[in-house]
Amino acid sequence: MPHLEPSVSPSSTKPSRPRQHYYRTVIILAVCGLLSYGGYSMFHLYQNAKISQIKAQKxxxxxxxxxxxxxxxxxxxxxxxxxxxxxxxxxxxxxxxxxxxxxxLGIEPPADNQTITQRVDTAAINSAVRATLFQLIPNGAPTPNVQLTSGFGTRVHPITKKRKRHDGLDFAAKIGTPVYAPADAVIERARSSNYGYGNQLTLNHTMGFISTYSHLSKFKVKQGEFVKKGQLIGWTGNSGLSTGPHLHYEIRFLGKPLNPRPFVKWNIENFDALFKQEKNVQWASLLNTINSMVAMQVQLTGDENHDLGITTASHTEPSPN
Known part of the structure; x- marks a missing residue:
């Protein structure tokens, strides 16, 4: 008996055309959505990368x-x-x-709390004190580089041959040797004479000191004239009672003769030596006066509120005599 194929209807083997169109549309939309999302994501990533690049540059x-x-x-x-x-x-x-x-300067070691400014002030005042003393009190030889031939004290007078006190120093200076003021002074007297001390100059220094220069040939200054340390005041000679050309040099304090030799040798290197050798001057009182003067000048020229806090030039105690 013959084999019979089952019959199939066309609608059961092929989807309908509307359904295919629907699927196609869905797929197209899905693809477009994916493409759009991908593009947006890439754009967003690009923007972020750009911003990050700008931030990185900054x-x-x-x-x-x-x-x-x-x-x-x-x-x-x-x-x-x-x-x-x-x-x-x-x-x-x-x-x-x-x-x-x-x-x-012989200044004692500074205190731990003393500043450099105070130390400098102290040194400046001590230096100024010494400079002031060397300016006002006779020091050094009035005839530099001239030999000393007779000292201070009792001696046999070369003319009278009698023992007599010699109140000064004799310098064997040739006639016409310059004589210089050993400190600031005023010329108290310029006396011309052919007797005794001959032509004589008397210089009145400060603080009670007086110096005299005898047997001069002529004067460079006159009475009442103010002179500075190192100024030419006259020339040596052989006037008056003299055995030969020389300068007789004296220093007095309050009228009392002092040995001029320590004053002639007095300088910055042996500043304290004079105070120890010459006991007839109350050096402590004198130095205190000079210290006060100089300290006031330093204070006036500096800060008015500046506390100096200083210890000034050293000095000896006054002689009991």
Whole structure:
């Protein structure tokens, strides 16, 4: 008996055309959606990358600026460190110089709380005190580089042959040798004479000191004239009672003759020696007076509120006599 194929209807083997169109539309929309989402995502990533790049550029610029600033500050710090090292070196040198000055001036070691400014003020005042004393009180030889032939004290007079007190020093100076003022003074007397001390000058210094110059040939100054230390006042000679050309030099304090030799030898290197050798002057009182004068001048020229806190020039106690 013959085999019969089952019959199939067309609608059961092929989907309908509307359904195919629907699937196709869904697929197209899905693809478009994916493409749109992908494009948006890529655009968003691009924007973020762009912003990140801009931020990175800004950070890089800031980093460069900070690096340059750091380099500049490092250079400045190096310069400051070098300047500080130089200042420290200068301070050490200054301290050493002040120490040397204090040693030369005989200033006692400074207190721990004393500043450099106070130490400098102290040294300045001591230096000024010494300069003032050397300016006002006779010191050095009135005829430099001339031999001393007769000293201070009792001797046999070369003419009368009798023992007599010699109240000065004799310098064997040739006629016409210049004579200079050993300190500031006023010419108290310029006396011309052919007897005794011959032509004689009397200089009135400060603080009670007087000096005289005898047997001169002529005067350079006149009575009442003010002269400065080192100023030419006359020339040596052989006038009056004299065995030969020389200068007779005397120093008196309140009218009392002093040995001029310590005054002739007095200088900055042996500043305290005169105070120890010459006991007829109340050096402590004199130095206190000069110290006060100089300290006031320093204070007036400096800060009026500045406390000096100083210890000034050393001095000896006054003689009980």
């Amino acid at each position: 950070l890089s610029a800031q980093a460069l600026a900070l690096s340059a600033s750091l380099s500049e500050e490092t250079a400045m710090n190096q310069d400051l460190n070098q300047a500080l090292a130089a200042k420290k070196k200068s301070l050490i040198a200054l301290n050493q110089r002040i120490n040397d000055m204090e040693t030369v």
